[in-house]
Amino acid sequence: MGPRLNGDESSLWQAATRVLDANWTGIATTPSPGLYPHQWGWDSVFVSLGLARYRPERARQEIAGLLRAQWADGMVPHIVFNAGLVRQGYFPGPELWLSSRQPGAPRSVETSALTQPPLHAFAALRLHAAASSGGACSRDFLRWAYPKLAAQHEYLADVRDVGGEGLASICHPWESGMDNSPAWDRPLAAAQPPPTSYARLPVPRSIPAGVDHDRYVWLVTTFRDSGYDAGYLRDEHPFLVEDPLFNAVYLASTHALAEIAEVVGADPVPHREAAERLHDALVRRLWDDEQRCFHPLDLRTGKLIRVATAASFVPLLDPYLSAPMARRLADLMLSARFAGAAGYPMPTCDLQASAFDRAAYWRGPTWACTNWLLWAGALQQGFGSIADLLYDGTLRLVRQSGFREFFDPFDGSGRGSHDYSWTAALLLDLLA
Numbered sequence: 218m219g220p221r222l223n224g225d226e227s228s229l230w231q232a233a234t235r236v237l238d239a240n241w242t243g244i245a246t247t248p249s250p251g252l253y254p255h256q257w258g259w260d261s262v263f264v265s266l267g268l269a270r271y272r273p274e275r276a277r278q279e280i281a282g283l284l285r286a287q288w289a290d291g292m293v294p295h296i297v298f299n300a301g302l303v304r305q306g307y308f309p310g311p312e313l314w315l316s317s318r319q320p321g322a323p324r325s326v327e328t329s330a331l332t333q334p335p336l337h338a339f340a341a342l343r344l345h346a347a348a349s350s351g352g353a354c355s356r357d358f359l360r361w362a363y364p365k366l367a368a369q370h371e372y373l374a375d376v377r378d379v380g381g382e383g384l385a386s387i388c389h390p391w392e393s394g395m396d397n398s399p400a401w402d403r404p405l406a407a408a409q410p411p412p413t414s415y416a417r418l419p420v421p422r423s424i425p426a427g428v429d430h431d432r433y434v435w436l437v438t439t440f441r442d443s444g445y446d447a448g449y450l451r452d453e454h455p456f457l458v459e460d461p462l463f464n465a466v467y468l469a470s471t472h473a474l475a476e477i478a479e480v481v482g483a484d485p486v487p488h489r490e491a492a493e494r495l496h497d498a499l500v501r502r503l504w505d506d507e508q509r510c511f512h513p514l515d516l517r518t519g520k521l522i523r524v525a526t527a528a529s530f531v532p533l534l535d536p537y538l539s540a541p542m543a544r545r546l547a548d549l550m551l552s553a554r555f556a557g558a559a560g561y562p563m564p565t566c567d568l569q570a571s572a573f574d575r576a577a578y579w580r581g582p583t584w585a586c587t588n589w590l591l592w593a594g595a596l597q598q599g600f601g602s603i604a605d606l607l608y609d610g611t612l613r614l615v616r617q618s619g620f621r622e623f624f625d626p627f628d629g630s631g632r633g634s635h636d637y638s639w640t641a642a643l644l645l646d647l648l649a
């Protein structure tokens with residue numbers, strides 16, 4: 218099974234399926250062999266998009282694994298631990314989160330207590346669309362998943378709308394997916410942990426270590442010590458940000474939820490109304506007219522964080538984004554600040570920002586997942602040539618350097634882990 222491809226594309230396709238099959242544990246697909254031995258939230262969602270193209274049943278299993286780990290309040294966790302692999306040494310493991318002591322956490326698996334960009338409903342709908350003639354299995358899956366996805370969205374609307382204006386806030390850089398994005402430097406620096414109170418384990422070379430990692434861990438322990446309490450989050454937690462990537466993905470998934478509701482015979486109207494509110498809030502709160510792009514809003518200072526990153530453009534996914542705003546985003550994407558000297562789209566940080574670093578994880582390198590989101594956003598806005606740039610650039614990166622975790626935006630060399638699942642999966646989705 219698979220699309221009609223030329224010789225070169227067909228070998229890429231085969232290689233990508235080998236990566237995904239090798240990273241399948243029997244329960245879920247891990248982000249990469251060795252480095253990340255468990256199931257991760259938005260990784261699995263991206264993986265499901267690739268699996269949908271050749272193993273639709275496993276694509277559904279991938280999303281089902283995340284939804285089975287959902288907490289009673291609707292939160293879908295960003296890590297689902299594989300009990301057989303907890304000794305492989307990924308830090309922080311279940312011992313940091315202590316989910317098994319939380320009354321609202323699932324009993325069957327241990328999980329983290331944070332979430333990640335909620336692309337789940339968007340992906341579930343895409344799996345259904347990719348299924349041959351909308352197959353019965355796929356409709357049954359949507360019937361099973363719909364209440365869980367709706368509960369996930371209710372959680373975001375209730376517990377995470379701390380600003381009270383309709384957007385969901387993230388309470389940790391890990392929730393953004395772009396862990397060490399320069400956008401988090403200021404809010405993270407303002408969060409002052411006590412001296413290190415846990416035994417530091419060696420963290421893999423490519424991820425932020427030292428003081429930033431201490432702050433990441435401290436933000437978790439302080440949230441955990443409150444019993445992961447919504448009131449604590451609202452009133453005391455030091456890191457609380459409304460992020461354009463997270464909210465644009467939430468918006469795209471809300472539209473998808475309305476369509477899923479129609480497929481399963483539920484009422485789509487509340488989801489359509491929620492999408493309208495989200496669109497209004499996104500534009501009202503995160504659009505920066507002076508800088509002509511979206512920026513995160515720090516709820517603890519009440520100020521926009523004015524560092525343009527790949528996240529600034531993800532609202533292109535919004536089907537109701539006004540044409541002038543979409544055009545401004547496109548102009549910035551094509552300007553010297555993002556296209557400039559970079560040979561490959563799309564650096565994760567403004568090339569002219571002082572924080573830009575071509576080698577440093579989410580502070581500059583290009584990633585298949587952000588490229589894919591921007592590709593989907595460009596298609597949504599009818600920006601065919603930008604979509605082609607992202608499509609061709611991503612294929613070129615993989616041809617040149619393989620299924621790496623991320624890539625140097627100037628010369629396309631591969632960085633981080635090898636055989637990365639989302640790079641393989643999204644390549645399959647692009648080729649299909």
Ligand code: 2M8
Nearest residue numbers: 248253257259260391394395396424
């Ligand atoms: C990275 O995040 C984890 C924490 O969740 C880490 O740094 O250990 C990020 O790239 C994140 O976006 C991704 O989901 C995860 C697994 O690929 O790794």
